[in-house]
Amino acid sequence: MSKSINQIQDEIIEEFAMFDDWMEKYEYIIDLGKELPLITDDKKTEDRLIHGCQSRVWVASEMLDKHLVFTADSDAIITKGIISLLIRVLSNQTPEDIVKSELYFIGKIGLQEHLSPTRANGLVGMINRLKSDGLKQLTS
Amino acid sequence: MSAFNVNEIRADFPILNESVHGKPLIYFDNGATSQKPNAVIERISRYYTHENANVHRGVHFLSDQATNAYEQARTTIARYINAEHSQEIIFTKGTTDSINTVAFSLGETLKPGDEILISGMEHHSNIVPWQMLCERKGTVLKVIPVTPAGTLDLEAFEGLLSERTKLLSIIHISNTLGTINPVEQLIQKAHALGAKVLLDAAQSIQHLPIDVQSLGCDFLTFSGHKVFGPTGIGILYGKKAVLDELPPYQGGGDMIDQVSFEKTTYNGLPLKFEAGTPNISGAIALGAAFDYLSSIDLQGAFQHEHALGTYLRARMREIPSIRFIGEAPETCSTLSFLIGDLHPFDLGTLLDKQGIAVRTGHHCTQPLMKQFNIPGTVRASLAFYNTTEEIDQFIVALQRSILLLS
DSSP states (O other), X not given: OXXXXXXXXXXXXXXXXXXXXHHHHHHHHHHHHTTOOBOOXXXXXXXXXXXXXXXXXEEEEEEETTEEEEEEEESSHHHHHHHHHHHHHHTTBOHHHXXXXXXXXXXXXXXXXXXXXXXXXOHHHHHHHHHHHHHHHHHO | OOOOOHHHHHHTOGGGGOEETTEEOEEOBTTTOOOOOHHHHHHHHHIIIIIOOOSSOOSSHHHHHHHHHXXXXXXXXXXXXXXXXXXXXXXXXXXXXXXXHHHHHTGGGOOTTOEEEEETTOOGGGTHHHHHHHHHHOOEEEEEOBOTTSOBOHHHHHHHOOTTEEEEEEESBOTTTOBBOOHHHHHHHHHHTTOEEEEEOXXXXXXXXXXHHHHOOSEEEEEGGGGTSOTTOEEEEEOHHHHHHXXXXXXXXXXXXXXXXXXXXXXXXXXXXXXXXXXXXXXXXXXXXHHHHHHSOHHXXXXXXXXXXXXXXXXXXXXXXXXXXXXXXXXXXXXXXXXXXXXXXXXXXXXXXXXXXXXXXXXXXXXXXXXXXXXXXXXXXXXXXXXXXXXXXXXXXXXXXXXXXX
């Protein structure tokens, strides 16, 4: 059986606990960005672009066997790393679980600053998009 | 007054002792807002502790005191920019509010087909109010192109300027490129054809001495918070003869002479343009910011800052695949750059983690970003309280960031 959203969040929190320096943490985020399941270029359409980001972020989702699978891309590496974390937590989960998930790992690994409205990198926008894609599956 | 000493000056700005992510703060985002000296911070506190009352109203002691301090600030600012009369200084919310005031009030005097001339390097706040005016009044917006080096195309400027031009509204120093525009020349040419000139000094008042009489501009706008004063207060300077001819912008208290349901008459300058209870503490503290500037070796401060800008550019040239956005011969200590294909957001985030505050993004100049075909830039913008040591640390942090991202 695949891992639950909270199991994955706890795993990520544990991984990040190894770092005591900000730069190490970001080095890891940058590495994660390279593992992001990339959206294909033909899906980089205006409706898949998340607004409110300083960097451009595209997200696509697809239902596979009752689970929602996400792919994404961004022109900024750190943004790719952050969305890669989100996708690791939320991809391959059921729409119900995605919609009701509480993403506590963001605060625990010290990325809550990216949730602030001044950051404008659109982490809030990314989360909203992933969840609204889940909601669309539930209501369609 | 003692000769400029950066360490003594830094002691006047308490925030410079802050740490960010465990590192000493290096504040290179002065183009967005400047830090405040103790003199300004204490002035706000003193006003609310000892003097708070509404202005131009009460017969009581505190109201008198507040009114005097508010009007004294106006006089201080008039003197600093060498305005002929203190009534030429209008307190506004900031540069944006100042430009909107002119766009509305001067706009009321314009006819369809009249032209407003701006440039391709304007901040959105010197673009959008004119677009709104053009929609409202049928006036026409013309744009002076910017060269690849980030200077104004002066030949094109002369071609665009005509007797239809009613206003040239132009940025003095570009917030994105750091370019210092040849405003004396522009003002002279615009005046020769009968156009009025608005100079957006939001990015120049803190870097250069400003003398409105020798510049000859009809309007000058700036924000308090970029010149070591508080947020929410700004200045619209206008020549008395020009402002006298304009209708008021907003209606309300303070701007009236007599109100009746049949006919209301308006107050004279400057109150005609100051409807409602103003930002009293902000105005007084902005006066304190200019008093502070007058109390230091300002010429020495400007020289120090200019040297910092030169040093920053020289050190930045050491970085492989550096690209300066804006390479005008005349620049201030503001530098926009890109490195290879690294995204400004990535660089800005990693610099922040090393205690360095820079701005990333389009800097409210999207048309300029479009022209250079870039998503944004990283911008380091200095003030006279910055040091060469900070620049050295910035370069080290930048190199570390590049290494991580490559």
